[in-house]
Amino acid sequence: MPYTFLNELNPSQREAVEYCDGPALVVAGAGSGKTRVLTYKIAYLLRQGIPPWCILALTFTNKAAREMKERIEALVGPDARRLWMGTFHSIFSRMLRAEAEAAGFPPNYTIYDASDSRNLLKTIIKEMHLDDKEYRPADVQNRISMLKNRLVTPQDYGQDAAAYEDDMRSNMPLFRDIYSAYAARLRHSAAMDFDDLLMNTYLLFDRYPDICDRYRARFRYILVDEYQDTNYAQHKIVLQLAGDGRIPVCAVGDDAQSIYSFRGARIDNMLTFDCLFPQARIFKLEQNYRSTQTIVSAAGSLIAKNQGQIPKRVFSEKEKGDPIELFQAYSDTEEAAFVARRLQELRRTGGASYSDFAVLYRTNAQSRVFEEAFRQRGIPYRIYGGLAFYQRKEVKDLVSYFRLVVNPSDEEALKRVINYPARGIGATTLGRIAAAAAQQQTSLWGAILNLEAEPAGLGRSALLKVQAFARLVGSFVELNAQADAYTVAERIVRETGIQAEIFNDSSPEGLSRQENIQELMNSLRAYCDTAQEETGYAARMEDFLSEAALQTDQDTADDDGSTPRVTLMTIHAAKGLEFRNVFVAGLEEELFPSAMACYSPRAVEEERRLFYVALTRAMEHCCLSYARSRYRYGKMEFCNPSRFLSDIDPQYLEVHAPGGGGNAAYSVRSFRPRGEVLQEKRNAPEAPAAGRSWKRVAPSRPVPEGAARSGPNSWVEPGMRVEHERFGAGEVVSVEGEGENAKAAIRFDTCGQKQLLLRFARIKRL
């Protein structure tokens, strides 16, 4: 009975899973079991005898790919590991490394993140003596990104009249020159930005049809998750690989949840799928298994106000459920107080845990009032959306060393670390090197290596310092040729002086920096261990980097789950998640919908979809709120209720009168700005100083209490039971070494004995 798992699907899910002979579009309403269909479909394909390496499955997040892989593994076993499953970016970057020569890059190219590429643009704008008020780096970056998403190369750009006109209109006639200079610099640095990973893959397949054919010959089925979020480039690559339908593509998505157009996503890719593949079959998943009927119907009444969507009728067969509550507050502080109070009530009466709650908002800035309110009341919470782990300065600095070792041409990495830790190489010196590099048509590193012949006008002491730096990096490069990633990293931390710099600072910020460095070393260690286990080879730094560059906080910031906490996040961040109880706060004009969206009907529709996403996160209970006044940029502003509130059919709403008392006194439609409203002075936060120091420093990764800080070695001894974040529980066999070099041998219950450097190992006493 090899297909019994199909019985766990409803008829429409099952149909979508079993149809494998041609292209398919699965329109999956919110909570309709989209991931289930994808995973079961892959399992089904495998059961039909298609080898795992012939199936390509593309997702947007690492998290989605990982979870899907795990679920498939649970269905079919370890074969799942050989699937080509991952994010667009990671799969394509893999292909680009394999086909590096044809792609015109070395296989060890590094990946620039958004801030690297912005820094590079800044330098270019400065070097071209342009005004950075006219050519705002962020704008330029965005424009370039959009162009790349549309597969417009700098060469094509001259012919793209529309884009050029747009630049003239925005007062950036020289934009094209920036774009080509940027591309040239990336090439010199042997680096690609995120968008290049897509565009260069497209170009590779376009220019070398034989390479594309090779992949086409390999893949027998292609699946794409969240198709509504694909941009033009992604869409085109899918078409290339599909060979216009010769290889079946199954695209899964929900047009009603398309909320990333500002990143280049094109809902049209989904809406026109059946035109591109005339033989395509369309499946609709309309039964929602997540939410009560009230929530599903309310969300449906909202989204019906949008034009141009794929017709579908999402329904729920769960109980009717409670109405959606709507609160009006006088101020943002009061709104937070409402939410806190209602949350406690629901928790007590509904027997829910803190982790069953989420507070969702449009902008990250709104989190602050909730933080304060929750802290005052002792409600445990967790905020998502601080700086990503890899964006933190100390982490990026160290990673920049890694990058430099793998690819010394990487200019942004070099600029970051040439004077970190401080070694007296300042702006002037760097400027001279840059000038020499430009003159010699080489990279900064090339110019540095060439200093002996061309001293570039450097003074004696500067020259010596730079050469010492070059030797240091050179020694790492040599080591990297033969050692595994962790060994290289350890030596870098020690010999650059990062260790001395970071580990001698005992201020709270310093401690947080230490933790982050430890965390990075931990993940490196974990990476090396897994690679060793799985492949039998020592893990290379280049491999670690190519993964790390595409890793985001969502992947690293795993809650340890020990204390249940309320989740606070933007609605964007909540896509794909679900909670028993959801609060959606700040439903005000110019906030939600955002002021910037109000000028364009298309943008307002996207905001409405965003609200739709927010509502459909809730399983049982949903509370909406807005405030009549709110502090924005330090100034108090009066607000009006969001237009979206009147988009929801009032039969699903229960409106609470101002002040929080009473119930449905009047309908939403009667909401009008009513001139004067009682104004309270914003009460001074209770303990701002106490909060501030730890508030944003390290929002993710809770450190086991009292562990990492308590100083090395003093707290483990042989015989002790400990728990490691990755390896689970185990027993300390022996401890050797002193202070920073203390190592423990630990026999883990599930994965055998391992040597861990206590300085970096995140372990907790049991």
Add this chain to the structure above:
DNA sequence: ACTAATAACATTTTT
């Protein structure tokens, strides 16, 4: 070359 002070700024952000 580094620090302190101030000016400008500010949706959302899967990679």
Add this chain to the structure above:
DNA sequence: TGTTATTAGT
């Protein structure tokens, strides 16, 4: 309001 980046001062 809070952050970030540039600038002025030592």
